[in-house]
Amino acid sequence: MSLGHITHAARQGVHVLRYFGTVNYTLAPGLQQFLQHLLVDTQVSGLVFDLTAAESLDSTNLGLMARANEQVRETGAPNSVIISDNEDIDVVLRSMGFDQTFDLQPPAPLPPDPRLLATSADPVVTATSSAAELQQTMIEAHRALMRMSEAGRLAFEPVVACLERDVSVNRA
Amino acid sequence: MNDDAPVLIIDDDALVRGTFRRVLERTGSLVLEAESGQVGLILCRERKPGVVLLDLRMPEMDGLEVLSTLVAEHPETPVVVVSGQGTMTDAVEALRRGAWDFVSKPLPDNEILRQAVRRGVERSALLRQNRAYGESLHSANERLSAALNELRSDEQGARQLQFQLLPEDGLRLGSLRCERRLFPSQLLSGDFLDYFALNDRFAGLYLADVAGHGAASAFVTAILTTLVGKYREALRTRGDETILQPQQLLAGLDADLKALSIAKHVTFFYAVTDLQGGQIVYGNAGAFPYPFLSNGQDTIELECAGRPLNLPGSAVFGGGEARLQPGGRLLLASDGVFELPPKRTHRQRREQLAHQLAQANSMDQLVRALGLEEGTRLSDDVALLLIQREENPCP
Numbered sequence: 001m002s003l004g005h006i007t008h009a010a011r012q013g014v015h016v017l018r019y020f021g022t023v024n025y026t027l028a029p030g031l032q033q034f035l036q037h038l039l040v041d042t043q044v045s046g047l048v049f050d051l052t053a054a055e056s057l058d059s060t061n062l063g064l065m066a067r068a069n070e071q072v073r074e075t076g077a078p079n080s081v082i083i084s085d086n087e088d089i090d091v092v093l094r095s096m097g098f099d100q101t102f103d104l105q106p107p108a109p110l111p112p113d114p115r116l117l118a119t120s121a122d123p124v125v126t127a128t129s130s131a132a133e134l135q136q137t138m139i140e141a142h143r144a145l146m147r148m149s150e151a152g153r154l155a156f157e158p159v160v161a162c163l164e165r166d167v168s169v170n171r172a
Numbered sequence: 173m174n175d176d177a178p179v180l181i182i183d184d185d186a187l188v189r190g191t192f193r194r195v196l197e198r199t200g201s202l203v204l205e206a207e208s209g210q211v212g213l214i215l216c217r218e219r220k221p222g223v224v225l226l227d228l229r230m231p232e233m234d235g236l237e238v239l240s241t242l243v244a245e246h247p248e249t250p251v252v253v254v255s256g257q258g259t260m261t262d263a264v265e266a267l268r269r270g271a272w273d274f275v276s277k278p279l280p281d282n283e284i285l286r287q288a289v290r291r292g293v294e295r296s297a298l299l300r301q302n303r304a305y306g307e308s309l310h311s312a313n314e315r316l317s318a319a320l321n322e323l324r325s326d327e328q329g330a331r332q333l334q335f336q337l338l339p340e341d342g343l344r345l346g347s348l349r350c351e352r353r354l355f356p357s358q359l360l361s362g363d364f365l366d367y368f369a370l371n372d373r374f375a376g377l378y379l380a381d382v383a384g385h386g387a388a389s390a391f392v393t394a395i396l397t398t399l400v401g402k403y404r405e406a407l408r409t410r411g412d413e414t415i416l417q418p419q420q421l422l423a424g425l426d427a428d429l430k431a432l433s434i435a436k437h438v439t440f441f442y443a444v445t446d447l448q449g450g451q452i453v454y455g456n457a458g459a460f461p462y463p464f465l466s467n468g469q470d471t472i473e474l475e476c477a478g479r480p481l482n483l484p485g486s487a488v489f490g491g492g493e494a495r496l497q498p499g500g501r502l503l504l505a506s507d508g509v510f511e512l513p514p515k516r517t518h519r520q521r522r523e524q525l526a527h528q529l530a531q532a533n534s535m536d537q538l539v540r541a542l543g544l545e546e547g548t549r550l551s552d553d554v555a556l557l558l559i560q561r562e563e564n565p566c567p
Binding site for chain 1: 381383384385436437439458459460462477478479480483484485488490507510517518519
C-alpha cells in the first residue's frame with residue numbers, strides 16, 4: 001500500500017488529475033478545495049481523471065469525482081473522462097453507475113513519436129464542437145500531457161502544492 | 173529577563189568589585205555591586221540579575237551559604253563563583269551546590285571573566301527557552317487531549333447510537349431468520365443495516381454505507397433510519413406503498429437527503445421480501461459488493477449497478493427480482509469485506525464470499541470463515557446481513 005497523492009496539469013482548458021497509490025479521505029479536503037477553486041475560477045472545458053496509477057479510491061473521493069463531474073457538465077462540458085485499467089476500481093465505478101455519467105476509458109497507448117503530438121494534439125475546443133469531438137479533445141489532451149510529462153517537459157503539479165501557490169498569489 | 177539584565181558582583185573586597193566592574197562595563201554589561209552575602213541576596217530578589225559573580229570567602233555570611241540560598245531561590249540564575257585562594261575543594265563543593273562556573277582571582281585574563289559571564293547568560297537563556305517550550309508544548313498537549321477526548325466522546329456517542337438502532341439479531345420474520353453483525357473500524361464510519369416487517373405479507377431490509385468517516389457519517393445513518401421509518405409509517409397509516417417499491421423508496425430517500433443538504437452520498441441496497449413465497453424485489457443505489465443469493469449449491473450475485481443516493485444529478489438506480497428458496501440464503505455485505513486480510517482482489521473476495529455463504533449454516537460460521545472476531549482491528553467497517561429461509565416454516 002503506497003500513500004496516495006494526486007497531481008494536476010492542464011492543456012487548453014482540459015484539466016487532468018492523476019491519482020497515485022491509495023487515495024483515501026485524508027486527501028479529500030485538499031482536493032475538494034482545489035476542485036472548487038478550479039471549477040469556479042477557471043474556464044474548464046473538460047476534466048480527465050487518470051486512475052491508472054491508483055491502487056484504490058475510497059467512497060469520499062468517488063463522491064468528489066461525481067460532484068466535480070456534475071459541476072462541469074452543468075457548464076456544458078462533456079462527461080468527464082475516467083482512465084482506468086484496474087479491475088477492482090472499474091467494478092466499483094460501474095456498481096455506482098459512473099459509466100452513465102462519465103466516459104470510462106482504458107489507457108490509450110501513447111503515440112510513439114512526441115513530435116507527432118504537436119500536430120495531432122492541438123484541437124481547438126469551440127462552442128460548436130460536438131460532444132464526440134470534445135471527448136476526443138479530452139483524450140488527446142490527456143495523451144499530450146502524459147507524453148509531455150514523460151518527456152520531462154511538464155511536471156504534473158501536486159494538487160495541494162498548486163493550491164497553496166494559487167492562494168498565495170491571490171493574496172499578494 | 174534578557175541580555176540587558178545586570179551582572180551582580182558579591183564580594184567584600186571593593187578593589188575586586190571595581191576591577192570586575194571595569195572589565196565587564198567595557199563590553200557593555202550593566203553592573204551591580206554587593207559588599208556582603210545579605211546585601212547580595214536582597215539585590216538578587218529586587219533586581220533579578222542575569223548573572224551573579226560570587227566570592228566564596230567573605231566574613232559574616234559564607235559564600236557557600238549564599239550560594240545555596242541563591243540556587244534555591246533563583247534556580248535559573250547562573251552563579252559564577254570566585255575565590256582568591258581558589259582550591260579545588262572549594263570549586264568542587266561550589267559546583268556541587270549548583271554553581272554554574274568557577275573563576276579564580278586575581279583574574280589570569282580579563283577575557284576569562286567575560287567568557288564566564290557570557291556563558292552564564294547564554295545557558296540561562298537556553299534554560300528559560302527550554303522551559304517556555306516545555307510549557308507551551310505541555311499546554312498544547314493538554315488542549316489536544318481535551319479536543320481528542322471530545323472527539324472520542326462524540327464518536328462513542330455516535331457508535332452507541334448506531335448500535336442502539338440496530339435490529340434484534342436472530343429476529344424471525346415469518347419463515348425468515350435474520351442475523352446481522354456490525355464490526356466497526358478504528359475510524360468510525362457509516363455502515364448500517366436494518367430489517368423489519370412491513371405488514372403480514374412483506375418484510376423490508378437494507379444495508380447502507382454513508383461516505384466518509386467520523387461521527388458525522390454515523391449520525392447520517394441515524395437520519396436514514398428516521399427517513400425509512402417515515403415511509404414505514406406512511407404505509408401503516410395512509411396505505412402509501414412507497415416502501416413496498418424499492419425503486420420508489422430509493423427515489424424518495426434520494427430526494428429527502430438532497431433536501432437536507434448533507435454533502436455525503438450514501439450507497440443503499442433495499443429489498444422487499446415476500447414472507448410466504450420468498451420472492452424478493454430489490455433496488456440498489458451503488459451498494460457493492462452486490463448481494464449474494466444462495467439457493468442450494470448455486471450462489472449468484474444479484475448484479476444491480478445504480479447511482480448512490482444524494483449525489484447531484486439525476487439518479488438511476490439498479491434493481492431486479494429474485495426468489496429465496498426454502499433453505500436459501502441472502503447475504504448483504506458492506507465494502508469493508510474487501511479490506512479484510514489477506515489481501516485479495518475484489519473478484520477473488522467475491523468468489524470466496526459466495527463459496528463461504530454456500531458452506532455456512534449461520535452467521536457465526538460465516539464470521540469465523542471470514543476471520544472476523546470481536547476486537548479485530550479493521551481499516552473499514554464491515555456490516556453483514558444474513559437472511560435464511562427455513563426449510564419447513566413454522567405455521
